[in-house]
Amino acid sequence: MSDNGSTGFRRWEAFYGRRKAKGLSPKQQHRMDALLPALRLDPQTTPVADLTSVFSHQPAHLVLEIGFGGGEHLLHQAKNNPGSGFVGVEPFINSMAKMLASIDDAGVDNIRLYDEDATALLDWLPEACLDRVDLLYPDPWPKKRHWKRRFVSQRNLDRIVRVLKPGGLFHFASDIETYVNWTLEHCERHAGFEWLATCCKDWEEPFPGWTRTRYEAKALREGRTPCYLRFRKSA
Numbered sequence: 682m683s684d685n686g687s688t689g690f691r692r693w694e695a696f697y698g699r700r701k702a703k704g705l706s707p708k709q710q711h712r713m714d715a716l717l718p719a720l721r722l723d724p725q726t727t728p729v730a731d732l733t734s735v736f737s738h739q740p741a742h743l744v745l746e747i748g749f750g751g752g753e754h755l756l757h758q759a760k761n762n763p764g765s766g767f768v769g770v771e772p773f774i775n776s777m778a779k780m781l782a783s784i785d786d787a788g789v790d791n792i793r794l795y796d797e798d799a800t801a802l803l804d805w806l807p808e809a810c811l812d813r814v815d816l817l818y819p820d821p822w823p824k825k826r827h828w829k830r831r832f833v834s835q836r837n838l839d840r841i842v843r844v845l846k847p848g849g850l851f852h853f854a855s856d857i858e859t860y861v862n863w864t865l866e867h868c869e870r871h872a873g874f875e876w877l878a879t880c881c882k883d884w885e886e887p888f889p890g891w892t893r894t895r896y897e898a899k900a901l902r903e904g905r906t907p908c909y910l911r912f913r914k915s916a
């Protein structure tokens with residue numbers, strides 16, 4: 682995946698997976714052609730000073746979910762918080778097609794989408810515009826030589842902290858112990874975040890309004906324990 686040399690816009694930095702597994706059905710392709718352009722944020726063409734302006738209502742809270750996969754959590758949140766606005770990022774085309782079907786079936790109007798690398802969207806978003814960033818079961822890259830590919834890095838924490846409002850939250854969930862420790866260490870070293878845990882219940886119990894994602898279900902089936910980390914943007 683390369684940068685777009687003509688515009689200088691960097692499109693891919695932290696995405697290492699494949700974008701497509703199997704062809705889309707005609708119905709899925711139709712939604713990609715008809716519905717995605719209406720919901721897609723476009724950092725290459727649309728400057729945005731006020732993120733609430735991309736929604737048809739005036740959302741009271743704005744939340745970004747990075748790598749929504751099957752979209753279970755994003756859809757659940759959007760349905761249960763109609764006064765909020767949600768931005769979901771997912772470069773995997775088959776997952777995006779599934780999300781579009783869910784949005785269409787549920788008739789929700791408070792989700793906007795981005796289908797490329799979340800780092801490009803983070804760089805485009807205005808400063809201090811989000812109440813929360815969710816990073817749920819990010820690709821674990823379990824082999825030590827691949828740890829540098831993990832989404833949590835000092836650079837991406839800088840990006841996340843920039844777009845969070847003062848006191849905004851960063852939610853991270855994973856079932857991979859080395860990634861949980863990695864994230865704790867990175868956030869501890871980063872001056873912009875404060876870990877909100879005071880006792881073990883705080884990382885053992887899911888976030889408020891939680892619904893199980895596909896990867897969490899897989900982790901539980903395979904005997905791994907989920908861990909939920911809550912960080913607040915430091916004052």
Ligand SMILES: C[S@@+](CC[C@H](N)C(=O)[O-])C[C@H]1O[C@@H](n2cnc3c(N)ncnc32)[C@H](O)[C@@H]1O
Nearest residue numbers: 695696748749750773799817818820894895896
């Ligand atoms: C292990 S899956 C978890 C999906 C979902 N959050 C869940 O819990 O079921 C990680 C997801 O992150 C997406 N992803 C990986 N790198 C990304 C990036 N740089 N920007 C946005 N999404 C990314 C992948 O395509 C994949 O769908």
